[in-house]
Amino acid sequence: MPKLDLSAYDTKGFHDEMFDENNVVRPNYQLFLERLEKMSIRKLKNLQHATDRSQLSLGMTFNVYNDNQGVERILHLDIIPRIINNKEWTHLEKGLQQRIRALNLFIQDIYNDQKVLKDKIIPKEMIFSSVSYLKELEGFKPPKDVWCHITGSDLIKGGDGQYYVLEDNLRCPSGVSYMLENREILKRTFPELFEKLDVRPVNNYTHILRDTLESLSEVDNPTVVVLTPGTYNSAYFEHSYLAQQMGAELVEGRDLIVKNDIVYMITTNGLQRVDVIYRRVDDDFIDPEVFNKQSLLGTPGLFRAYLKGNVVLVNAPGTGVVDDKAVYAYIPRIIKYYLGEDMILPNVKTYICAEESDCKYVIENIAKLVVKQTDASGGYGMLIGPKSTKKEQEEFIAKIKQKPRNYIAQPMINLSRVPTITEENTIEGRHVDLRPYALFGDDIKIIPGALTRVALKKGSIVVNSSQGGGSKDTWVLNR
Amino acid sequence: MLGRVANTIYWMNRYLERAENYARFMDVNFNLSLELSPNEEQQWKPLVVITGDWPLYDSLHGKVEKTKVIHFMAFEAENPNSIYNCIVNARENARAIRTEITKEVWEQINALYYLVKETSKQKRFNNGDVRHFFNDIKNGCQLLYGMYDATISRNEGWDFAKLGQFLERADKTSRVLDVKYHLLLGSAKQVGSSLDLIQWTALLKSVSAYDMYRKKYGKLSSSCIAEFLILDTDFPRSILSCLISAEKSIVRLSGSSFGYSNTAQKQLGALKAQLEYTDIHDIIEKGMHEYLDDIQGKLNAISSSIYDAFFSIEPHIS
Numbered sequence: 163m164p165k166l167d168l169s170a171y172d173t174k175g176f177h178d179e180m181f182d183e184n185n186v187v188r189p190n191y192q193l194f195l196e197r198l199e200k201m202s203i204r205k206l207k208n209l210q211h212a213t214d215r216s217q218l219s220l221g222m223t224f225n226v227y228n229d230n231q232g233v234e235r236i237l238h239l240d241i242i243p244r245i246i247n248n249k250e251w252t253h254l255e256k257g258l259q260q261r262i263r264a265l266n267l268f269i270q271d272i273y274n275d276q277k278v279l280k281d282k283i284i285p286k287e288m289i290f291s292s293v294s295y296l297k298e299l300e301g302f303k304p305p306k307d308v309w310c311h312i313t314g315s316d317l318i319k320g321g322d323g324q325y326y327v328l329e330d331n332l333r334c335p336s337g338v339s340y341m342l343e344n345r346e347i348l349k350r351t352f353p354e355l356f357e358k359l360d361v362r363p364v365n366n367y368t369h370i371l372r373d374t375l376e377s378l379s380e381v382d383n384p385t386v387v388v389l390t391p392g393t394y395n396s397a398y399f400e401h402s403y404l405a406q407q408m409g410a411e412l413v414e415g416r417d418l419i420v421k422n423d424i425v426y427m428i429t430t431n432g433l434q435r436v437d438v439i440y441r442r443v444d445d446d447f448i449d450p451e452v453f454n455k456q457s458l459l460g461t462p463g464l465f466r467a468y469l470k471g472n473v474v475l476v477n478a479p480g481t482g483v484v485d486d487k488a489v490y491a492y493i494p495r496i497i498k499y500y501l502g503e504d505m506i507l508p509n510v511k512t513y514i515c516a517e518e519s520d521c522k523y524v525i526e527n528i529a530k531l532v533v534k535q536t537d538a539s540g541g542y543g544m545l546i547g548p549k550s551t552k553k554e555q556e557e558f559i560a561k562i563k564q565k566p567r568n569y570i571a572q573p574m575i576n577l578s579r580v581p582t583i584t585e586e587n588t589i590e591g592r593h594v595d596l597r598p599y600a601l602f603g604d605d606i607k608i609i610p611g612a613l614t615r616v617a618l619k620k621g622s623i624v625v626n627s628s629q630g631g632g633s634k635d636t637w638v639l640n641r
Numbered sequence: 642m643l644g645r646v647a648n649t650i651y652w653m654n655r656y657l658e659r660a661e662n663y664a665r666f667m668d669v670n671f672n673l674s675l676e677l678s679p680n681e682e683q684q685w686k687p688l689v690v691i692t693g694d695w696p697l698y699d700s701l702h703g704k705v706e707k708t709k710v711i712h713f714m715a716f717e718a719e720n721p722n723s724i725y726n727c728i729v730n731a732r733e734n735a736r737a738i739r740t741e742i743t744k745e746v747w748e749q750i751n752a753l754y755y756l757v758k759e760t761s762k763q764k765r766f767n768n769g770d771v772r773h774f775f776n777d778i779k780n781g782c783q784l785l786y787g788m789y790d791a792t793i794s795r796n797e798g799w800d801f802a803k804l805g806q807f808l809e810r811a812d813k814t815s816r817v818l819d820v821k822y823h824l825l826l827g828s829a830k831q832v833g834s835s836l837d838l839i840q841w842t843a844l845l846k847s848v849s850a851y852d853m854y855r856k857k858y859g860k861l862s863s864s865c866i867a868e869f870l871i872l873d874t875d876f877p878r879s880i881l882s883c884l885i886s887a888e889k890s891i892v893r894l895s896g897s898s899f900g901y902s903n904t905a906q907k908q909l910g911a912l913k914a915q916l917e918y919t920d921i922h923d924i925i926e927k928g929m930h931e932y933l934d935d936i937q938g939k940l941n942a943i944s945s946s947i948y949d950a951f952f953s954i955e956p957h958i959s
Contacts, residue, residue, distance in 0.1 A: 221736065221751050393737050402739035412740045417643050430647050430797065430894070430951045 164203055168195070168581070168589060177323050177578040178591055179244060190247040190639060197355055198242075206241075207587050209351050213239050216347050222340070224396045224627065238632035239344050240582045241351050244594060244614040245637045254317070254325060255608045257507030258598065262313055262606050264497040265330065265484050269309040271500075273299045273480060283499050284492045288516065291567055292489065293537050294333075294482030296445065298452060302469060305378045306603075309478040312371075312440075313600040314338065314613075317507070319578035326510045326575065328595065330490065332481040334442050337613040337633075338599050339400035342367060342407075344635040345611065360640040364611035367599065368407035374603035375408075375438045378474045384437035386410045387427065389418075391443050391459045396628070401442050415443065420463030425473045438474045439464075445479045487536040487570045488514050511573055515566040524571040525562065528555045531571040533562070546623070548574055577623050580634060582616055593617045594634065595625050610638040642797045646738050648952035650798050653734035654805035657750075660727035661782035662813040663714055666691065666847050668775035671768075673843040674707065685710040691820045694722055711771060716761045724778060728757045743792040746785065753781045800890035804947065807890075811883035812940050817847050818870050819933040826863060841866060848878050867929065868921035880936065884913040894951065905946035912939045 173181050180191040187195045198206075214236065217223075223234035246254075271278050272289055273296075279286040289295055314335025316328045345364055349356055375386045390401035392414050405412035417427050418436065426433035441448060447457040449465040467473045483489060491512040494505045513520040513531070524531060528547050535543030545558045562569045579591030598612040614634040615625035625631040666688055674684045682705040689698045689710055697720060702709045717723045732754040735747060742750075760774050786806075793799055821844045825837065841861050845851040850869065853876050858865045873879040877886075891906050892898045901907040924932045 218755060219748050219751055221739075221747060393733065398736065402736065406740040410740075411643065412738075413643065414645070417645055428644050430642050430644055 166199055166201055166203055166206060166589070168199065171581060171589060171591070173579075173591065175321075176576050176591060176593075177319060177321050179319075179578055179580045179594070190245045193359055194243070194245060194355060197352065203587055206583065210241055210583055213241055213347055213351060216350070217343075220343060222343055222399055224399060237340055237627050238618060239340075239347060240592075240616055240618075240632055240634050241348065242581050242583065242589070243348060243635045243637050244580050244596070244612075245639065247639050248641050250325075251610065251638045254507065254598065257325070257327075257505075258313075258315060258600055258608050259606045260497065260501065260503060260506050261315070261327065261330070261493070262310060262600055262602060264500045265332065265493070266307075266309055266602065267500040268496050269332075269478075269481055269484065270303065270307055272483065273302060278496065278499060281499070283495050284489070288488055288492070288567075289483060292483045292486045294445065294480070294486055296480040298465070298469075299480045304478045305380075305471075305474055308378070308602050310481050310484075311374055311378070311476045311478075311602050313602070314597050315600075317596040317598070318510075318575055319596070321576045321578075323578075325507055325596075327493075327507050328510055329487075330484055330493075331597075332477060332484045333444065334477070335597070335599070336397040336400055336442075337597055337615075338367060339403040340633050341599065341609075341611055341613045341636070343403070344613075344633060348635040359637065361637040362610035362640055364609055367601075367609050368404065370601050370607060370609070371404070371440075372408040372410070374601045375410075375440055375474075375476060377603045378476065379437040381437050385427075385435060386438045386440065387413045387436050389413055389415065389439050389441040389443055389448075391415075391447070395442075397442065404440070410440070415448075415458070415460045418461040418464070420461060420467050423463070423467045423470045423472055425461070425464060425467050436473060438476065440476045445482060448475070448479070487512075487534050488516060488567065491570060510575060513571045515562050515569040515571065520571075521562065521566050524569070525559050528559060528571070530574065532574050533558050533569055533571045536568050536570055542628075546574065574623075577617075577625075580614070580616065582618070582634075584620075590620070592620075593623045593625065596636065612636040612638075642741075642801075644952045646741060647797070647801045648948070649734045649738045650741060650801045651805035651947070651952075653731045653738070653750075654802045655809040656727040656731035656734070657782055657785060658806045658809040659722060659813070660724045660731070660753075661779055662810070662848075663692070663722075663724050663727070664775040664778035664782075665849065666817065667711060667714060668772060668779070669843050669847045671711075671772060671775070672846075673839065676839060681705055681707045687820050687824055689713065691816045692722060693816065694720060708766075711766075715771075715774070716757075725757045725761050728753050728778075738798075741798045743788070745788045745792050749781065749785045749788055753778070753785070756781060797894065800894050801951075803890045804887050804894070807883040807887040808940055808944060810878060811880045811887070812937060814848050814870055814878055814880050814883070815933045815936050815940075817844065818867065819930060819937075821847075822863070822867060822929050850876060850878060864921055864925060867924070871924065871933075872916060872919070872921060881913070881916040884909065884916065888913050891947075903946070903950040905943055905950045908939065908943045908946055912936070912943070 171181065173183065173185060181187055217236040217239060223236055268278060278284055279289065310332040312335060314331045314337060316331060317325050318328050319325050341364060372386065376384055388401055388405040388410050390398060390412060392398065402412055411427065413427055419426050419428055419433065425436045427436055443459050446454045448460040449462060450457045450460055451462045452465040468475050490509065491514050493509055497503060497505045513524050515521040515524055524533065531547045533545040533547065545554060547555065577593040577595060580594050581589045582592035584590050594614050594616045596612050596614055599609045601607045614636045616632050616634055617623055617625045618632045619630055622630065670684065670688050677684060685707050686705045689695050692714065698713050701719060702713065713720055714723055716725045720726065732750050735742060735750045739747060756777055789802065825840055838861055842851060845854050845866060848870065854866065854869050857869065869876060869879060871880050874881055874885065876882055888909050891909055895902045895906045901910055
């Protein structure tokens with residue numbers, strides 16, 4: 163039976179996580195490679211198939227927006243893991259903690275004293291023009307002064323082998339259920355490797371999450387719920403998974419009612435008070451009284467109850483202002499301003515179209531840049547210069563000229579690659595990013611693991627699940 | 642428990658029970674038809690009539706053909722009660738209340754879902770395939786009941802589940818009996834003939850009652866069969882048995898066993914008492930069809946009262 167042969171594996175032009183530039187395996191992948199090379203192609207294929215089947219059986223499916231209703235897909239899990247050694251991880255951990263601490267101070271400041279604006283660290287128009295800035299929150303301080311309890315930043319590694327933060331995702335970062343379930347599946351796929359490799363466990367995430375949520379309420383034994391838009395939402399699997407793992411009630415907006423600024427859920431035995439809501443509904447939809455009037459996903463009066471301090475919302479509303487891609491460009495300065503420290507994890511160089519000189523540069527160099535809409539996510543509203551047509555570039559230039567505030571641009575980064583099983587059952591490098599998860603209660607905890615998203619199409623750098631991306635389990639080693 | 646969640650659990654269990662019953666009805670009928678002279682209308686129309694979906698079938702297909710009836714009851718997308726739709730709905734409900742059920746139960750419902758999805762894509766069925774499918778549905782549902790029984794706490798959710806399951810089962814037993822009893826008595830000239838016995842046996846098998854009936858009565862007789870399926874207190878699929886079980890659940894949910902605390906409990910208790918204090922001769926004298934029709938009407942009324950008492954929002958906001 164033919165054994166797997168990786169001698170022809172091509173690392174040219176990119177940073178590869180398994181092999182160095184001389185095609186020598188990196189130490190963190192040594193044991194894994196030995197296991198892989200003992201395997202026949204058929205065995206590998208069988209393991210991969212078993213994985214697909216477990217995902218279906220677990221119901222790890224998502225609905226794709228704009229797709230036919232009722233079409234469910236699984237997020238393809240490639241069984242070759244991303245392995246990170248302890249030293250690299252410690253660096254990431256410190257960098258993320260620094261960043262989240264600073265961003266939290268920043269959010270508190272812009273809704274209260276606005277010192278950062280008065281000191282002209284960031285132009286105030288930039289903040290007030292952000293669609294995610296909520297004027298209603300001015301003067302408000304959430305419990306324990308924590309705004310971004312749950313973060314799932316997107317990191318990438320460039321050709322230089324350096325990690326960069328690409329996005330911070332302080333609103334409703336998703337994907338953590340995949341981190342947890344991928345691990346359960348891979349433990350079944352490679353049990354002998356887990357015995358030998360000393361991989362740090364991730365499965366206490368939901369316990370820490372529950373503790374974090376409970377710590378925000380002053381009530382003893384608070385009632386914690388997860389608020390979902392419902393079964394048609396693409397991340398519904400995750401909402402139900404987290405609720406179930408935490409032992410929290412999974413509610414929809416219509417299950418809640420606000421009376422005298424107190425939130426209740428409607429049960430078979432009458433009304434029951436709710437203390438903490440882990441909401442997976444965007445700010446704009448949580449309360450039709452204050453925000454989107456057409457929203458059927460929210461609960462009228464919820465925001466009032468929140469401002470009165472009668473219920474805790476997690477994450478706090480208004481954090482989306484940091485996810486604005488134009489605000490992102492100022493984060494190095496924000497960190498310096500609040501913490502007096504240099505940024506540990508660098509940003510990707512960002513050109514702000516709202517600034518005249520940057521805008522000129524972007525328009526002249528659009529063919530080599532990645533242009534992004536400042537309030538979009540999920541890989542939408544984006545132009546990848548080197549892979550676009552002349553016509554697409556011109557369309558984007560017109561849009562930028564019309565509303566410069568809505569666009570930023572970044573140089574194209576050659577994302578690092580990890581060996582991945584292709585549809586033809588060969589192994590080739592595919593580009594990946596990294597989404598670790600942080601929980602901020604009494605302190606900031608980074609879970610030693612992550613969702614590694616992989617662009618399955620050859621050459622593609624778009625890793626979003628809605629655009630043909632898959633995932634990998636991420637092993638953080640204890641050494 | 643959230644009212645919406647309770648409603649979803651209730652319907653999830655009704656759908657599953659319905660799918661399982663349909664699979665059994667068709668399997669038994671299929672088996673029976675192999676031994677009868679080929680008359681598709683005579684053999685397959687009653688099955689559609691039992692489900693109460695004859696008008697829909699008639700408007701979609703008109704002519705009765707075995708393959709069309711099977712397709713209609715098993716896979717027809719436009720038939721809200723087809724096995725396919727029941728399983729898809731049950732699974733959609735299970736997704737919505739994933740936090741109320743265990744991993745075992747969820748994975749089994751999911752397995753049933755992939756079974757109907759895959760099978761419905763098949764273009765052609767030979768006889769063997771179809772019976773395999775019926776069997777897989779029956780076994781799959783029963784496996785699920787077992788998992789439910791072995792892994793779910795006896796909490797509020799459990800009682801809503803059982804309420805849904807037993808009311809659905811009572812309804813289906815009453816419908817099978819209603820339709821078949823008439824057909825069989827109608828062909829009076831065949832009474833006592835071997836053909837007749839095959840048909841009465843099939844009726845019992847449709848509700849998995851054959852073995853337990855034989856054990857209790859030995860000989861086949863129409864009134865004994867009716868008595869067994871309506872009034873038996875030990876056989877878990879008889880109408881009265883189902884009502885006894887459903888009442889236990891509604892008593893726990895309503896919190897009082899003396900008298901009643903809502904309309905649903907009142908109606909359910911009254912229907913159970915009605916069956917407890919009657920005997921089969923009264924029923925036959927009054928007319929079997931009228932009697933069973935009345936039961937079905939009352940079961941529907943109970944279901945809507947359950948909705949008002951537990952699931953709808955209005956009573957809670959005042």
